[in-house]
Amino acid sequence: xxxxTITGQKENEDGFYELCPLREGLLNWYPFQKESKILQFSDGxxxxxxxxxxxxxxxxxxxxxxxxxxxxAERCKDCMNIEFAVSSNELPADVKYDYIxxxxxxxxxxxxxxxxxxxxxLLRETGRLLFVCENRFGMKYWCGVPxxxxxxxxxxxxxxxxxxxxxxxxxxxxxxxIEWIKxxxxxxxxxxxxxxxxxxTD
Numbered sequence: 776x777x778x779x780t781i782t783g784q785k786e787n788e789d790g791f792y793e794l795c796p797l798r799e800g801l802l803n804w805y806p807f808q809k810e811s812k813i814l815q816f817s818d819g820x821x822x823x824x825x826x827x828x829x830x831x832x833x834x835x836x837x838x839x840x841x842x843x844x845x846x847x848a849e850r851c852k853d854c855m856n857i858e859f860a861v862s863s864n865e866l867p868a869d870v871k872y873d874y875i876x877x878x879x880x881x882x883x884x885x886x887x888x889x890x891x892x893x894x895x896x897l898l899r900e901t902g903r904l905l906f907v908c909e910n911r912f913g914m915k916y917w918c919g920v921p922x923x924x925x926x927x928x929x930x931x932x933x934x935x936x937x938x939x940x941x942x943x944x945x946x947x948x949x950x951x952x953i954e955w956i957k958x959x960x961x962x963x964x965x966x967x968x969x970x971x972x973x974x975x976t977d
Contacts, residue, residue, distance in 0.1 A: 792969050798822035800971040801964055802876070805905070807831065811873035814866075814897060818879035821847035827876060828854040835872075837863060863893060871899040877906035880968060882924055884939045887949055895955055907968045911940040915967060 792798065802823060807813070807830040815827055817838040824847050828834045834857045838844050844859050851857055860866060875894050881887045887908065894904045909923055911931035916922065922930035924940065931940050943961070950959045964971035 793820045793822050795822070795970060797970045797972065799826040801907075801968055801974070802826055802905070804974060807874060812870070813874045813876060814872040816875070816877045816879065817843065817847065819843070821850040823876065823878055824857070825851050825854060828857050831874075832856065834858075835860060835866065837861070837866075863897065866897070870897075871902065872897055873899055873902050875902065875904045877904070880907040880909050880923065882909045882940055884941065884945065884949070887941065887946070891949075891953060891956075907964075908941050908946050910943050910946075912942050 799822070803826050809830075810832045811830070813827050813831040813834045815824060815834060815836045817824070817836050820843055824834070824836060828851060834854075836844075836847065836857060837860050838847065839861050848857075848859070875898055877890055881890060887906075890904075890906060898904060909931075911922075911934065916929065916931050919928045921928050922940075924931070934940055946961075950956055961977060963975045965973045965975065
């Protein structure tokens with residue numbers, strides 16, 4: 776298959792994911808507290824922004840791309856409680872958030888360390904951090920779905936390239952090692968985090 780055809784197909788899939796209302800299934804069940812301040816680390820065109828706006832008193836969206844900010848603002852033009860920032864460096868030093876939502880899925884130990892370090896600086900002591908961590912032993916990868924890092928079937932299971940992809944056990948070990956984390960819960964979106972139709976937990 777020509778490379779241009781593959782590229783075009785991926786762009787169509789990405790556009791579908793970004794615009795599909797099923798994206799909200801990842802979070803529309805979560806019991807956010809009213810009057811909360813939420814910080815969203817965006818990685819798209821607002822697929823989760825509207826639902827976060829509807830459950831918060833104030834939503835701050837960190838999005839470095841001006842194109843994406845324009846698209847999110849247009850998509851959420853009826854939401855009056857959203858502000859945008861290019862990076863976390865623009866945030867007031869004295870503001871802490873009740874919830875931090877990281878939209879981009881975490882794949883490696885390095886990525887999760889970066890997210891936890893940033894969350895420790897911005898999260899209230901009683902706050903909650905919500906993020907997606909790809910499990911390299913997830914069922915879809917055993918069925919031949921290409922790995923998210925290399926786009927090669929079964930690459931994550933074999934950990935080609937030694938990129939330190941995460942497993943469920945790895946994630947639990949990391950969370951248990953961080954002193955400021957007082958507790959955690961794992962949830963399992965089905966069929967995946969992009970178009971979650973059901974969310975399970977232990």
